[in-house]
Amino acid sequence: MKESYCETCNAMRPTHVDNRAETFTVRNTEIRVETAARICESCGEVVFDRELDDAKLDQAYRQYRAQTGLLQPEEIRAIRETYALSQSAAAKLLGWSPATFTRYETGSLQEAAHDELLRRLRDDRHWAHELFARNGSKLTKLQQRKLRQALESSELVVSRSNTVLVDALNAVYSDLLYVAGEDGNIPCQRALEVVERRAEQAGIVLSHE
Ligand SMILES: [Zn+2]
Incomplete structure (x- = not known):
């Protein structure tokens, strides 16, 4: 059993590790996390533990990112x-x-x-x-x-959100090809050119049904 300094008891005390809920304020947002904390055996208060405290903050940040849509x-x-x-x-x-x-x-x-x-x-x-x-x-x-x-490289990963865009672009591309091909519709021909040029710039390989 690890002895740690307890601020509440103002003394070295035996401690154990247990799950505790804690609230952090991250950029004005309250984040509640439940993680492992070191507890004083005498008074039951949380005592300082660098490793566990770092992990707690880590988890609070992860949760904040998830809540606000930031990248992990x-x-x-x-x-x-x-x-x-x-x-x-x-x-x-x-x-x-x-x-x-x-x-x-x-x-x-x-x-x-x-x-x-x-x-x-x-x-x-x-x-x-x-x-x-x-x-x-x-x-x-x-x-x-x-x-x-x-x-x-053509192996550049196409992200999930991009996959949706690529699908949409391909659907538009197929329709444009159809209309432009049917009766030589000039505005459609132009739109087709724009789509093709943009797709090439973005490294997207177009396909149609
Ligand atoms: Zn204590």
Whole structure:
């Protein structure tokens, strides 16, 4: 049994670990989590335990992200890896301070504005190309090569939300092909060209029934 300092008893006390509900305030939002805490055997109050307290905060942040629709650390990491970037290279590409990805991927709560840009990086391949054109020279030659390969690769993961968009785009594409082909409808021909060009820019392979 571990002895810990209890602030309530103002003494070293035997302790045990038990589940306790606790409320955290994360960015003005109350987050209630139930996690393991170290309890004083004498007074039953929670005592300080670095490991357990870190885990609690971690869980509060996870819950906050889930509640507010922010990306979780492993999702941020997955987006970065999709582009074959190291943590520092990804930060350079986005114009962020070098340790930003390291912090986010190890559980720090991300800025809402950063979260939005990460989603855009995930969903908008055209924008990723633009970023590369703008900031690519800040990366090492090796990182530039890896990123270029990832951008060119057809294996770039199409995210779930994007899959829905691709399906919708394909449905529109099929209809346009049908109408444009039937009677040579000029506005449809033009719309078809726009869809084809945009799809190519976004790296989407169109298919029709
Ligand atoms: Zn106590």
